[in-house]
Amino acid sequence: MSLSSSEISSTLLALSNNLADTVERVGASVVAVNGRTSHGRRGWLRRNSSSSGIHWRPGIIVTSDETIKREEEITVTLPDGRTVPVTILGRDASTDVAVLKLENIEFPVAEIGDAATLKVGHLALALGRGTENGVSASMGVVSAIGDAWRSMSGGSIDRFVRLDLTLYSGFSGGPMVDAAGKVAGMNTSGPRNMALTIPASTVNRVVNQLLSKGRIARGYLGLGMQPVRLPDTLKSALSLASNGGVIVINVEPNGPADKAGVLIGDVLVAIDGNPVSDTGNVQAMLGTETVGKTLKVQLVRGGAPLEVALTVGERPARED
Structure with missing residues (x-):
């Protein structure tokens, strides 16, 4: 049965009003995050x-870590137009999450959803707030869903979520709103300006760790490495999966690798059976969950294969 023009108009008007109501409701929990240069001009933020x-x-x-270049003089502009100072409690570049503390100010808290419920084709809203123009919105769909993945810097992301919509200037760090009107995650710009969502479950995990420790625990081997290509003859003789590997150029005294017996000149070719071709492969295997875990590291030493058991340490806090 076809709908009449008046029924179609009524349906579209109801949808439009629902979308506007959702933007208004969720937008009440969205702030603009600002920074200032030493000359008093805004500009601590890398992209916007x-x-x-x-x-x-x-x-x-919570906001996008990649947009914050310096930690001094950060402020947020609230939905009521006030601009107030905040402090950075912690940040994790590997998942692009930064946590800011707002003192003694009350306004609506976002209703958090679950990115695990998203499907390709679901409607999606991205919201952002400017310092002068208020809340803005962009609508599209969930264009791709994938399994858990690791960022290039080793961050563990619970689910791959790509959106087919425009992330306008200042939208990074803002919410992805699902069809139920809940915040399913935080939006960020991926490669080639791809719109990606960091799932709410990932954000919650990072927030919990940053609030308790002020930083994210990272796996640590105590090695200096660089990529190396092994000869075809050695690959064949040792039945290696590939020619790739990383050669050890430095071993930290009393570090995890040193205690496991790794030597300068050793070539790492696999960790727990996973081939290693560059240092990025190694870093990607050293997430929070590996701290304290014993890994089987396959080496080539003097042209012969060798396996050592290496217990992953926790990377020391960086001193800035």
């Missing part, structure tokens, strides 16, 4: 003069 943030928990704002 401001990014967006989500009032994730009472007094806790």
